[in-house]
Structure formats: C-alpha cells, structure tokens
Amino acid sequence: MKITPEHNERIAKMTFGSVYPHYVTKVEKKGRTKEELHQVIEWLTGFDDKKLEELIAEKATFETFFQQANLNPNAHLITGVICGYRVEEIDNPLTQKARYLDKLIDELAKGKKMEKILRSA
Template sequence: MSHRIFTTSVASVYPHYVAKVEKKGRSKDELDEVIGWLTGYDEAALQQHLDAGTTFEDFFAGATLNPHASLITGSVCGVKVQDVEDPLMRRIRYLDKLVDELAKGRPMEKVLRA
C-alpha cells in the first residue's frame, strides 16, 4: 500500500519544517544539518532535491541513511517510530521526529545521537 506522503515532494513539506523550527528559535541551518545527518545529503544536494521537486520516495531512495538512525525512537503523531514496518515510512517518521526534537529545543548533539 502506497501512502500519499511517498509521492509528495520534499520541497512542499520543507517550508513547514523551517517554519516549525524557526518558530521555536532554531535555524534553517540547524534543520539542514539534521536532514544532512539523517540522509547524507550536503547543502547543495538537499537544495537540488528541493529545486527538482523530488518525492519523499526518491529522496530517501538516494539517501545514505545514517548508521545511527535506528537510535531514533519515540512517537510521532501517536505512532512509535521504531514500530513502523514500512522502511520508507519509518525513514519519513525519523525525519519528522528529528524536526520535532529540534523544534522542542533539544541540544543538537542529542538530536544527532552523538
């Protein structure tokens, strides 16, 4: 079963991520660092995906998932991230969880599972 989010462009959701973290006093650069940590994309690669309108499916298909991503646990929208069975959906939830933690003011080293 394919979820609508899989075919949604990252660029259409990204401004919401930026607004969420900035509203809580964090920066777009910090957001980009978190996305980079999870996906392995540097700033230029991330910008290329945003400009190209890459879907979440293709965005994560090309990503090099951080080996520590499995340390991301907890709930997003009442769903435990570690319990999500679909690998793509789990990666999207990882990203949501990291954005939430950043917005909640967690120290960057904790967000990045250092």
C-alpha cells in the same frame, strides 16, 4: 495505531519541497535556525545544502529523496512517538524514514540539544 497502505503511498508520493518550508517555519518559530535544520537533515540523509536545493528544485518525492539518501547508521536509535506512531514499530521502511526525519525536526523545535538529536551509539 495501524499504518495503512494508503498512508504509506501518500508519504511516498509527497514531494520533499512541499514539506520543507513547513520544517523551516516550525524550527524558526521555536528559535532554532535553518542551518540547524540542515545539520539534522544532513546527519540523517547525508545531503548537503547543495543536494537539498537540487532535490527541492527537481520536486523529488519522499520516495526519491530517501532512495538517494545515505541513511545514518545510527538512525535506528531514533525512537519515540511522532504523529501518533511509534517510529521504531513502523514496518514500511520509507514511512519509517520519513517519520525519523519528522521526529528529529520535532526534537529540534522542542529545544533538544544538538548532541542528543544527532544520536551516536
């Protein structure tokens, strides 16, 4: 599946705060907690709860969100298919980071153990 420049632009301009409630709903519906969601987001981005609240309040786009993130050095270990795309093959860095986040949240919702989700080398 080919990712178009329009697709990349749409992800860049989407606000994190508009998607965040969907992340919460997705994991809670599957019996996971908001705290676990935050643990996953913090592992990937370095953002604590306070920083997440700030980014949501200032309506940060995914572009801004990931510009401010301190991406986990093991993020490259996130592999697999999400939304029809193989995350390790996505060539746009911002789109890849957004799909890393989607993949981690998907794994959390599917009941994967936290130590598997939070990859270590």
